[in-house]
Amino acid sequence: MSKKNSTDKLLIYALGGVGEIGKNMYVVQYGNDIVVVDAGLKFPEEEMLGIDVVIPDITHLLENREKVRGILVTHGHEDHIGGLPYVLKQLNVPIYATRLTTGLIENKLKEAGLLGDTKRILITADSEVQMGSIKATFFRTNHSIPDSVGVCLETPEGVVVHTGDFKFDHTPVNDQYADLQRMAEIGKRGVLALLSDSTNAERPGFTPSESNIGKEFEEIFRRAKQRVVVATFASNVHRVQQVINAAAETRRKMAVVGRSMVNVVTIASEMGYLDVPEGMIIEPEEVNKLPADRVVILSTGSQGEPMSALSRMARSTHRKVDILAGDTVIISATPIPGNEKYVGRTVDELMRLGAHVIYGPGSVSGVHVSGHGSQEELKLMLNLIRPQYFIPIHGEYRMLRHHALLGESVGIERENIFLCDIGDVVEFQNGTARKAGKIPSGNVLIDGLGVGDVGNIVLRDRKLLSQDGILVVVVTLSKQDGTILSGPDIISRGFVYVRESEGLLEEANRIVTGTLHKLMSDNVNEWASLKTNVKDALGRFLYEQTRRRPMILPIIMEV
């Protein structure tokens, strides 16, 4: 451990990932050394209209850019790597990641044109990385993607452990066991603070092993007299492997559909993370040439996303693959909160085509298990690491809170557990910790090519527009005497179906004309008050008539 400077402090804070699911980004800072763990994205909340993705606000890192020693990446999921292209564009620092994670990151950087400029340092679970005064080591964990690691950061103030996303799978699909021995050893040597994954902190018991799914797949594949379609997350490489295994066992060929699925299968098999028998993969075009019981189709769309391959197959609008009556469709995933309706709709559409659909909570369907540990596993992690302080991470507030209670239940003092929001700084000095203010943090919204140019005003307008539409009122006045030269013309979009509401719009027109004439005769002729008066009069009239409040945009031209 590096020498300790008695005035330096250890700071831990999250720029994303606490109080939310997604955009994970955690920071450990000692003196002038900042180490970042992960840089994820999250998908927009319902009220973020028109937004594509959300990334963390990294203002604080940019203001301290000379201190940032690099970004350690725990695994290759979007909520941990998806923010990298945006972050690296503004902050060019080295990336440390294991092999598969690096492969997935490089694919992203290539698309963003950042590959050449970014220093990538390959690590294994046995690497040691010195980042200024902080030494990083790693330990293997189980998660729904291979090559996942937890991080152990040795700082002069003490050891900080970040679990990454994890479960304890005692029969992992790829025989890569979680490194219990190393975790125990780290715990034995003494840990100041643990940051641990709270995703399933509300769930009692143990999360079942990924291997359970394989047996279920094989049985379903064997029973199915026609095609089998399996929809799952592209990034769940273990699940994909099990589809391949079951296909091999039941002598089926596999076609892959959906852009992200093709992407991941290509990268993972090229890198040796998928074991694909020779000749197993066929092109989607070849599906129709094979007997139906010799085919499995691996697809995106397990969340019912309207543009995904599965949804298109369900609506019979996929260019290459049709669902036929008697086909079997397995939805090997749990709907993320908010997606239940989309999944339900997809299931309905598939059933209408006559497909046999296997879906629903993993505990019922048998075709899905979570990649995150449940309460007993979280307690196991706490007892292996035995930290002095505990910061639950990776979860909505209620999950962090449940995790905190688990921490108390295994003997961590309540005052040693910190429930943090993004930006909250936990400061450690001379072995004691306290909350020490806030650094800037928040959501950066990405819409198309724009990063951060959509803020609350724009979102508020989109919300208003989406509710009752807009009316544009155009009128041209004479510069000389203020008489109406042209208009008022009222154009509406998203308000009412015009052909059925002619009378209403004609009356609206009279209201505007009347308001303008009245103002003229009162000698009111500043634009601002003309506009305000037109807006108010028209708004009042429309609300009385329709109980709606469309946005009203008066445009007054003078020539």
Next chain:
Amino acid sequence: MSKKNSTDKLLIYALGGVGEIGKNMYVVQYGNDIVVVDAGLKFPEEEMLGIDVVIPDITHLLENREKVRGILVTHGHEDHIGGLPYVLKQLNVPIYATRLTTGLIENKLKEAGLLGDTKRILITADSEVQMGSIKATFFRTNHSIPDSVGVCLETPEGVVVHTGDFKFDHTPVNDQYADLQRMAEIGKRGVLALLSDSTNAERPGFTPSESNIGKEFEEIFRRAKQRVVVATFASNVHRVQQVINAAAETRRKMAVVGRSMVNVVTIASEMGYLDVPEGMIIEPEEVNKLPADRVVILSTGSQGEPMSALSRMARSTHRKVDILAGDTVIISATPIPGNEKYVGRTVDELMRLGAHVIYGPGSVSGVHVSGHGSQEELKLMLNLIRPQYFIPIHGEYRMLRHHALLGESVGIERENIFLCDIGDVVEFQNGTARKAGKIPSGNVLIDGLGVGDVGNIVLRDRKLLSQDGILVVVVTLSKQDGTILSGPDIISRGFVYVRESEGLLEEANRIVTGTLHKLMSDNVNEWASLKTNVKDALGRFLYEQTRRRPMILPIIMEV
């Protein structure tokens, strides 16, 4: 049974409630007699932007208004009575309903100013109603609101049974047992067709008894050292009774918050459906005057609805009631698909205030059970009624499909089971049934005071506006020579944050000016092509720069 005219047919169809959850409305027609069962509303789908509620399209009933003998209402839930004010405005027919149901309907009709004009006929489970050639009788069922009935319609072609919403609760809260004997008797006499509730057809086993909740409430109330808040559906009168009982047992007074909760508690207790001990109910203002462990607050907001009483308490913006650290909040409901996020957010906010929150699936939390029967109960109903034909109703397609399989499993022939969409007509003649075309049906969208004036074009515009906003381009041209007298002015709403995008909008302005000048010099001066050209040029430029496609509204004035 009335005399049969050999050319008359029995028709059964749904105007709402199949392939969807909500707006239940089923029709049984024999010859010139139409009997309608229920007239509900549903809440808008996510893509129905700005819409308040959705009701069935009743065009077919209006076209046959002289045949409609009346509307039978099975129980007082919104998805069965909520459409009545809209339907009765266009179709003045008698309403038949039990006492509590009638009370809730009258409250609605009063608000809509329809009470005086509507004939209301009170029925009990023992009533017989002759509606032309069709005789209606009823049978008591268990559901999450008292006074629920199923309907038995004796037609010259045979008996049609409609279950309404039901479960089999062997220990009902109000001692009103489901009338198994009458159902068995109806089955014994022979039933042509059964229409049965499919809500929980995906769920194995039996739905637990409502009474289970009471014990759980009492235990929680007793343990709680401070206030208890219970959020549930206002219309779940049994649940409300159990809150009252537990409050009485633990010597707590009860305050009621939330408009619909106050409404239902008032109506149900005035009518004797709630047994409220003298002096138990206090005003919300009095909550703070009592010791915290002597109070329970009954609230709306169990779905996390942003404007509900519970959400406002959670955000500390409720005018009368605050949540204090140490209070207990019980969310006694399951989120309706689509509401999970709202409920999660409310739980987070309550926990941040330090409340102890009991929530989650009823099987885990112990504070909620469904009002609909699970698979074993659905099979029990099928076996009690033993119909020749079976039409699963009240559910999304996948639920109807599961229910159909349950029908097959108890011995109904597959070809005797009809999976219907709204508008599908099932025709019975001389003991055999077949699908016989479609009648008009669909969603009527209600936005403010407008009924049906928002259609696909308006919704498409709202969707576009919500994604990338709108740009209005205004320019005034001279009538004489086509020169630009004023503008172009570009006003944007919901597109970009203007102050950060000045350069972009200036460039856009130049593009429009350039396009117009070019057109002028080419002597193009019809409005339509000026507009199209401006729209295309600007759209192309903005997409290149931002990858967004705002709506563009060119307005060209001539003076």
